[in-house]
Amino acid sequence: MSILEKAFEARNSKVNKVETTKALKKPMDVYAKLEEIAAAGYEGLAKEDSAYFLKCFGLFDKGEDFMLRVRVPAGQLNYEQALRIGEVAQKYGNDYIDLTTRMQVELRYLQIADIAKVLQELKEVGISTFQTGVDNPRNIVTDPLDGIAYDNIIETKPIINELQDIFGENPDWISVLPRKFNTGILGSLSNSCNIFGHDCCFVLAQKDGIFGFNIYLGARVGVQAQDADLFVHMDEVGLFYQSLLTVFKTYGYRDNRNKNRLVFLINDVGIENFVNAIKEEANAEFSSAGTTMVQSQNIALGSNKVLGRNGKFNYKIIVPSGIFSGTDLIAAAQAAKKFGTGDLRLTYDQNLYIINIAKDVLEELEATELITSYEKFNNLYFNDMIACAGTATCSFGVIPNKPDAIEMAHYLNSEIPIENATVRMNWSACPKGCGVHGIADIGFEGCKAKDDGGNKVDGVHIFVGGKITRKAKEAHTLHKALPITEAKHHVKYLLKTYSAFKQKGETYEAFDDRYVSANYSFQALAFYTKINYILNEKLGLDLWFKLESNPKTFKKEEFELFTFGLKLFKLLTGEKRYESVENFEPVLTKPRSITRDEVTKLNPKVPAKLSEVIYTMTHPEKRERAQVFSELIVALKEVD
Known part of the structure; x- marks a missing residue:
């Protein structure tokens, strides 16, 4: 522990303002006064209550109203609970519900006068909102088909119940951590909950013929969890988890809020020393890691009807960007009761399942008004889309986001409809x-951008190549600050390539590994989408500049740049730039005059600026050629 003590002392000579606020009172004292606060309205709300303490119970002051996070352990709701949440949304929250990536729900537009009533009505059916905000252990996620799916080895809900009992509504655990703490526990082979993306990840594993969990620790936005080289048996999870939280509570940093997540402590002391501290706290010698069994994405991806091992079907309702309503949640609960067991499962990707449906009533369920109203979203672009709250409901939002995601999904589906495919777009x-864009096949991060006229507009940074498999990795930036109106075209050409060259049933992630990332650098890929945007959307030439499956450029930028130039020249003029090319150098077996406007002379539809770009890419003298794609992408902005 001495190493952790030294790290703690080095980082905690001065605590942040939130820690100062936390010292003012106990959260439960504020909770006990909710009825008084509700009666007095905003005048009865202390500044620190609004800024921090009410967030311990999921209540977020939005100025004119409140947002409430409702904890749904493992994403599982019974009929009474789903019905009640829907009724509360109808009665108090403008009939609005957000489904979130922590497999829970958010109610919005709640008035301060109704807060105590809302919490009481939820409590009556066993629903808690405790510890869904600020410095607390957040809702625990798992496979939405936990205990049902064919690939589910360990049913985790009983374990999650045990962990809930450790902290849940225990006053000793409310607001005692240095920062928020996310947890996932997965007992299935499919990665259906981004299992490597949490502070603490219990990942299905096998050791010496026994199934349990390998431990991965310290994920945050932009960083996937580290392998802790630990294997815990099912009956050891509770002890390990409580010991982990205790160590984090004791030694976690409380100075800079931006650097207080668990990963910063682990990075400073080393994963081995941190694990030893957990063992010491637990007074237990946990085993070294076994074989991690989670290898893939969800095996049911792309299908909204999943047969469970009990012989019953589970129907997935695709909810665009997680935007739902109390009315539809009530309808889902009623459908679940009529056609199944009355139970619903929320998912990591902001959708929900009606579970345990007999085959002979499946068609009847599909004919209901609820299902038919959401059927139009059952396609590639909505199935695996995630979008966090944007400017409409979040003060941190830079772009509207949810509407942007929906609009792009509709556009892509109209332009490039693809069957039997999977693309994760976050x-x-x-x-x-919060939309976990960093681990998506194609991710978007909101920003401001400039259009062709220099006007500031809503934009995105585009990321590609994220993975949620066992070799999880963060996506790479493809483009920065593109107007959203332009970004959709760049994505279209990525998906056009996927549609044309994917193998049967191949996911975008697998396709990218085999066809795109295996052969091209990210710089080349950025140029590829940009040049297609210029050729087709700006110039209207209706020419697709394709990526070859085996370009033989070894992902070396200067080779990629030169060969791209040669192919563009031929695409636009019908002629070869040189008679032959060996070792990526021009061999002029039939020399002829080459001018900067060569392309424009051969194809009058090509602007002089684009002709100059291609000439720069294929200059006879190597030292005179452009060296990097980035300078060409800048030059392409001037093409009109």
Whole structure:
């Protein structure tokens, strides 16, 4: 522990303002006065209550109203609970519900006078909102088909119940951590809850013929969790988890809020020393890691009807950007009771399942008004889309986000409809990354950009190549600050390539590994989408500049740049730039005069600026050629 003590002392000579606020009172004292606060209205609300303490119970003051996070352990709701949440949304919250990536719900537009009534009505059906905000252990996520799916090895809900009992509504655990703490526990082979993206990840594993969990620790936005080289048995999870939280509570940093997540402590002391501290706290010697069994994405991706091992079907309702309503949640609960067991499962990707439906009533369920109203979203672009709250409901949002995600999904589906495919597209409205854009196949982070006229507009940074598999990795930036109106075209050409060259049933992630990232640098890919945007959307030439499956450029930028130039020349003029090319150098077996406006002479539709760009890419003298794609992308902005 001495190493952790030294790290703690080095970082905690001065605490942040939130820690000062936390010292003013106990959260439960504020909770006990909710009825008084509700009766007095905003005049009865202390500044620190609004700024911090009410957030411990999921209540976020939005100025004119409140947002409430409702805790749904494992994303599982019974009939009474789903019905009650829907009724509360109808009665108090403008009939609005957000489904979130922590497999829970958010109610919005609640008035301060109704807060105590809302919490009481939820409590009557066993629903808690405790510890869904600020410095607390947040809702625990798992496979939405936990205990149902064929690939589910360990049912985790009983374990999650045990962990809930440790902290849940225990006053000793409310607001005692240095920062928020996210947890995932997955007992399935499919990665259906971004299992490597939490502060603490219990990942299905096997050791010596026994199934349990390997431990991964310290994820945050932009960083996936580290392998802790630990294996815990099912009956050890509770002890390990409480010991982990205790160590974090004791030694976690409380100075800079931006650097107080668990990962910063682990990075400073080293994962091995941190694990030893947990073992010491637990007074237990946990085993070294076994074999991690989670290898893939959800095996049911792309399907909204999943057969469970009990012989019953589970129907997935695709909810665009997680925007739902109390009315529809009530309808879902009623459908679940009529056609199944009355139970619903919320998902990490902001959708929900009606579970345990007999085959002979499945068609009847599909014919209901609820299902038919959401059927139009059952396509590639909505199935695996995630979008966090944007400017309409979040003060940190830079762009509207949810509407942007929906609009782009509709556009892409109309332009490039693809069957039997999977593309994970995640949207975050700001750098905080609540839409987990960093692990998406194609991710978007909201920003401001400039259009062709120099006007400031809503934009996105585009990311590609994120992974949620066992070799999880963060996406790479493809483009920065593109207007959203332009960004959709760049994405279209990525998906056009996928549609044309994917193998049967191949996910975008697998396709990218095999076809795109395996052969091209990110710089080349950025140029590829930009040049297609110029050729087709700006110039209207209706020419698709394709990526080859085996370009033989070894992902070396100067080679990629030169060969791209040669292909563009031929695409636009029908002629070869040189008679032959060996070792990526021009061999002029039939020399002829080459001028900067060569392309424009051969194809009058090509602007002089684009002709100059291609000439720069293929200059006979290597030292005179452009060296990097980035300078060409800048030059392409001047093409009109």
